[in-house]
Amino acid sequence: MTLSPPSGGLEGFPTATKGGPLWRLFLARDPSTGSVRPPFWFSSANNDDPVAGGRFGLQEPHGTCYFAESPQGAWLEVFRTTMVALRDLRRRSLCVAIPPQPLMLADLTSRLARGFGITGDIHTCGDFTVSQQWAAALHVEGFGGVVGKIRHDPALEQASVALFGEAGAHSPGGWKWDVRTTKPADDLDLIASMAAWGIRVADIPYDVPTVH
Numbered sequence: 560m561t562l563s564p565p566s567g568g569l570e571g572f573p574t575a576t577k578g579g580p581l582w583r584l585f586l587a588r589d590p591s592t593g594s595v596r597p598p599f600w601f602s603s604a605n606n607d608d609p610v611a612g613g614r615f616g617l618q619e620p621h622g623t624c625y626f627a628e629s630p631q632g633a634w635l636e637v638f639r640t641t642m643v644a645l646r647d648l649r650r651r652s653l654c655v656a657i658p659p660q661p662l663m664l665a666d667l668t669s670r671l672a673r674g675f676g677i678t679g680d681i682h683t684c685g686d687f688t689v690s691q692q693w694a695a696a697l698h699v700e701g702f703g704g705v706v707g708k709i710r711h712d713p714a715l716e717q718a719s720v721a722l723f724g725e726a727g728a729h730s731p732g733g734w735k736w737d738v739r740t741t742k743p744a745d746d747l748d749l750i751a752s753m754a755a756w757g758i759r760v761a762d763i764p765y766d767v768p769t770v771h
Contacts, residue, residue: 562680562689565696572697573669575706579657581626582633583722583731584743586653596728599624599655600737609686615694615721618686622726623694623704625719626656630749632717635756640710643760649744657737658721664720665702667693676707682708682715698723703732712756 589596601622616623617681627633630653635652650745666672681690697705704722707716722731730736743749750760 560699562678562684563676564689564692565676567675567701569675569696572675572700572702573666573671574702575664575666575669576659577628577658577664577706577720579737580655581628581657582630583626583654583656584630584633584637584651584698585654586650587612587672588650596652597658598652598740599721599730600728601724601726604687604691609688612687612691613704613721614681614684614690614707614710616691617694617698617723617726619726621698621723622720624724624731627709628718628720630655630746630755631744631752632712632719634743634749634753634758635642635709635711635717636719638758641756641758643726643758644763645744645760647759648750649742652740653746653749654738654740655744656739658731659734660734662703662720664722665697665700665705667705667707668718671731679708679715691702694721694723 583598584598587599590592601614601624602616603619603622604616613623613625627636665678681693684690704720707719709719711716724731
Protein backbone atom coordinates (compact mmCIF):
# COMPACT_ATOMS: atom_id res chain seq x y z
CA MET A 560 0.00 0.00 0.00
CA THR A 561 1.33 3.43 -0.97
CA LEU A 562 2.48 5.61 1.91
CA SER A 563 0.15 8.53 2.64
CA PRO A 564 0.96 11.72 4.58
CA PRO A 565 0.14 11.74 8.29
CA SER A 566 -3.51 12.58 8.75
CA GLY A 567 -4.32 12.00 12.42
CA GLY A 568 -2.93 12.27 15.91
CA LEU A 569 0.34 10.52 16.73
CA GLU A 570 -0.16 10.07 20.46
CA GLY A 571 0.97 6.58 21.39
CA PHE A 572 3.18 6.12 18.33
CA PRO A 573 5.53 3.16 18.95
CA THR A 574 8.96 3.97 20.33
CA ALA A 575 12.41 2.40 20.34
CA THR A 576 15.25 3.07 22.77
CA LYS A 577 18.73 3.24 21.26
CA GLY A 578 21.88 3.52 23.29
CA GLY A 579 24.42 3.06 20.52
CA PRO A 580 26.85 2.49 19.07
CA LEU A 581 25.78 4.35 15.92
CA TRP A 582 27.84 4.63 12.74
CA ARG A 583 28.35 7.31 10.09
CA LEU A 584 30.41 7.28 6.88
CA PHE A 585 31.16 10.85 5.80
CA LEU A 586 33.49 12.91 3.64
CA ALA A 587 36.64 13.57 5.65
CA ARG A 588 37.24 16.98 4.06
CA ASP A 589 35.04 19.65 2.56
CA PRO A 590 35.34 19.27 -1.25
CA SER A 591 35.33 23.07 -1.72
CA THR A 592 37.66 24.28 1.04
CA GLY A 593 39.64 21.15 1.95
CA SER A 594 38.95 21.72 5.64
CA VAL A 595 38.43 18.74 7.93
CA ARG A 596 34.77 17.92 8.37
CA PRO A 597 33.17 17.13 11.74
CA PRO A 598 31.47 13.74 12.15
CA PHE A 599 27.98 15.21 12.64
CA TRP A 600 25.94 17.18 10.11
CA PHE A 601 22.21 17.99 10.22
CA SER A 602 20.88 18.51 6.70
CA SER A 603 17.64 20.35 5.92
CA ALA A 604 14.84 19.63 3.49
CA ASN A 605 14.11 21.91 0.53
CA ASN A 606 10.68 22.21 -1.05
CA ASP A 607 12.29 22.74 -4.47
CA ASP A 608 14.32 19.53 -4.27
CA PRO A 609 12.45 16.37 -3.14
CA VAL A 610 15.65 14.56 -2.08
CA ALA A 611 17.42 17.45 -0.30
CA GLY A 612 17.87 16.78 3.39
CA GLY A 613 17.45 13.05 2.93
CA ARG A 614 14.55 10.72 3.64
CA PHE A 615 13.65 12.32 6.96
CA GLY A 616 14.95 15.85 6.43
CA LEU A 617 13.30 18.69 8.32
CA GLN A 618 12.80 22.22 7.07
CA GLU A 619 15.21 24.92 8.28
CA PRO A 620 16.10 25.94 10.90
CA HIS A 621 15.91 22.23 11.73
CA GLY A 622 17.76 19.33 10.14
CA THR A 623 18.45 15.62 10.36
CA CYS A 624 21.65 13.66 11.01
CA TYR A 625 21.75 10.10 9.64
CA PHE A 626 23.34 7.06 11.26
CA ALA A 627 23.25 3.28 10.90
CA GLU A 628 23.34 0.60 13.55
CA SER A 629 26.32 -1.12 11.94
CA PRO A 630 29.33 -0.04 9.85
CA GLN A 631 27.93 -2.12 6.98
CA GLY A 632 24.67 -0.20 7.17
CA ALA A 633 26.57 3.09 7.10
CA TRP A 634 28.37 1.87 3.96
CA LEU A 635 25.09 0.98 2.23
CA GLU A 636 23.70 4.40 3.07
CA VAL A 637 26.56 6.12 1.21
CA PHE A 638 27.81 3.91 -1.62
CA ARG A 639 25.08 2.88 -4.05
CA THR A 640 27.21 0.75 -6.42
CA THR A 641 28.62 -2.76 -6.10
CA MET A 642 32.05 -1.62 -7.27
CA VAL A 643 33.57 1.10 -5.09
CA ALA A 644 36.70 2.95 -6.15
CA LEU A 645 39.40 2.83 -3.49
CA ARG A 646 40.08 6.54 -3.99
CA ASP A 647 36.44 7.32 -3.10
CA LEU A 648 36.65 5.21 0.04
CA ARG A 649 39.87 7.00 1.05
CA ARG A 650 38.02 10.33 0.94
CA ARG A 651 35.73 9.22 3.74
CA SER A 652 35.94 8.73 7.46
CA LEU A 653 33.95 6.27 9.53
CA CYS A 654 32.82 7.32 12.97
CA VAL A 655 31.27 5.24 15.70
CA ALA A 656 29.35 7.33 18.21
CA ILE A 657 27.78 6.45 21.54
CA PRO A 658 25.29 8.89 23.10
CA PRO A 659 25.71 9.75 26.79
CA GLN A 660 22.17 8.54 27.45
CA PRO A 661 19.69 6.29 25.60
CA LEU A 662 17.70 7.88 22.79
CA MET A 663 13.91 7.56 22.72
CA LEU A 664 12.91 7.51 19.04
CA ALA A 665 9.85 6.91 16.89
CA ASP A 666 9.97 3.32 15.64
CA LEU A 667 9.01 3.18 11.97
CA THR A 668 9.82 -0.55 11.90
CA SER A 669 7.21 -1.52 14.49
CA ARG A 670 4.09 -3.36 13.37
CA LEU A 671 2.14 -0.97 15.58
CA ALA A 672 3.16 1.91 13.29
CA ARG A 673 0.81 0.49 10.64
CA GLY A 674 -2.13 1.63 12.75
CA PHE A 675 -0.95 5.22 12.33
CA GLY A 676 -0.61 4.91 8.54
CA ILE A 677 3.01 3.78 8.12
CA THR A 678 3.82 1.29 5.35
CA GLY A 679 7.10 -0.19 4.14
CA ASP A 680 7.24 2.53 1.49
CA ILE A 681 8.61 4.94 4.08
CA HIS A 682 11.91 3.01 3.98
CA THR A 683 12.16 2.61 0.19
CA CYS A 684 10.36 5.47 -1.61
CA GLY A 685 12.53 7.45 -4.02
CA ASP A 686 10.62 10.71 -3.58
CA PHE A 687 11.13 11.86 0.00
CA THR A 688 8.23 14.31 0.07
CA VAL A 689 5.88 12.16 2.15
CA SER A 690 8.57 10.62 4.37
CA GLN A 691 9.73 14.15 5.21
CA GLN A 692 6.16 15.05 6.13
CA TRP A 693 6.16 12.13 8.54
CA ALA A 694 9.47 13.29 10.00
CA ALA A 695 8.05 16.79 10.51
CA ALA A 696 4.94 15.43 12.22
CA LEU A 697 6.97 13.17 14.53
CA HIS A 698 9.31 16.06 15.33
CA VAL A 699 6.33 18.21 16.32
CA GLU A 700 5.08 15.32 18.44
CA GLY A 701 8.32 15.60 20.42
CA PHE A 702 10.38 12.74 19.06
CA GLY A 703 14.12 13.29 18.79
CA GLY A 704 14.39 11.12 15.68
CA VAL A 705 13.25 7.93 14.00
CA VAL A 706 14.39 4.33 13.54
CA GLY A 707 13.98 2.97 10.00
CA LYS A 708 15.31 0.48 7.48
CA ILE A 709 18.15 0.97 5.00
CA ARG A 710 16.81 0.96 1.47
CA HIS A 711 19.92 -0.43 -0.23
CA ASP A 712 19.92 -3.57 1.91
CA PRO A 713 17.63 -5.87 -0.14
CA ALA A 714 16.80 -7.90 2.97
CA LEU A 715 15.86 -4.70 4.86
CA GLU A 716 17.68 -6.12 7.89
CA GLN A 717 20.03 -3.18 8.38
CA ALA A 718 18.59 -0.39 10.54
CA SER A 719 19.04 3.35 10.27
CA VAL A 720 18.69 6.04 12.91
CA ALA A 721 17.86 9.62 11.91
CA LEU A 722 18.22 12.23 14.65
CA PHE A 723 16.51 15.63 14.62
CA GLY A 724 18.18 18.88 15.65
CA GLU A 725 19.17 22.34 14.52
CA ALA A 726 20.54 22.53 10.97
CA GLY A 727 24.33 22.44 10.59
CA ALA A 728 27.35 20.87 12.25
CA HIS A 729 27.00 20.14 15.96
CA SER A 730 26.80 17.30 18.44
CA PRO A 731 23.33 15.68 18.52
CA GLY A 732 21.27 16.94 21.42
CA GLY A 733 24.08 19.28 22.43
CA TRP A 734 25.53 16.37 24.41
CA LYS A 735 29.12 15.16 24.61
CA TRP A 736 29.11 11.89 22.67
CA ASP A 737 31.81 9.22 22.82
CA VAL A 738 33.12 9.44 19.24
CA ARG A 739 35.89 7.49 17.52
CA THR A 740 36.84 8.08 13.90
CA THR A 741 38.70 5.62 11.68
CA LYS A 742 39.72 5.28 8.03
CA PRO A 743 37.42 2.78 6.30
CA ALA A 744 39.93 2.25 3.48
CA ASP A 745 42.27 0.68 6.07
CA ASP A 746 39.57 -1.53 7.60
CA LEU A 747 40.11 -4.77 5.72
CA ASP A 748 37.52 -6.61 7.83
CA LEU A 749 34.83 -4.08 6.92
CA ILE A 750 35.74 -4.21 3.24
CA ALA A 751 35.65 -8.01 3.29
CA SER A 752 32.27 -8.02 5.06
CA MET A 753 30.69 -6.02 2.21
CA ALA A 754 31.11 -9.07 -0.04
CA ALA A 755 27.90 -10.34 1.55
CA TRP A 756 26.14 -7.69 -0.58
CA GLY A 757 28.23 -8.42 -3.67
CA ILE A 758 30.29 -5.27 -3.07
CA ARG A 759 34.02 -4.97 -3.61
CA VAL A 760 36.65 -2.24 -3.59
CA ALA A 761 39.30 -1.77 -6.26
CA ASP A 762 41.75 0.77 -7.60
CA ILE A 763 40.91 2.71 -10.75
CA PRO A 764 41.21 1.67 -13.50
CA TYR A 765 39.45 -1.60 -12.81
CA ASP A 766 37.71 -4.16 -14.93
CA VAL A 767 33.97 -4.51 -14.44
CA PRO A 768 32.66 -8.04 -15.16
CA THR A 769 30.44 -8.12 -18.22
CA VAL A 770 27.77 -10.56 -19.31
CA HIS A 771 28.08 -11.87 -22.88
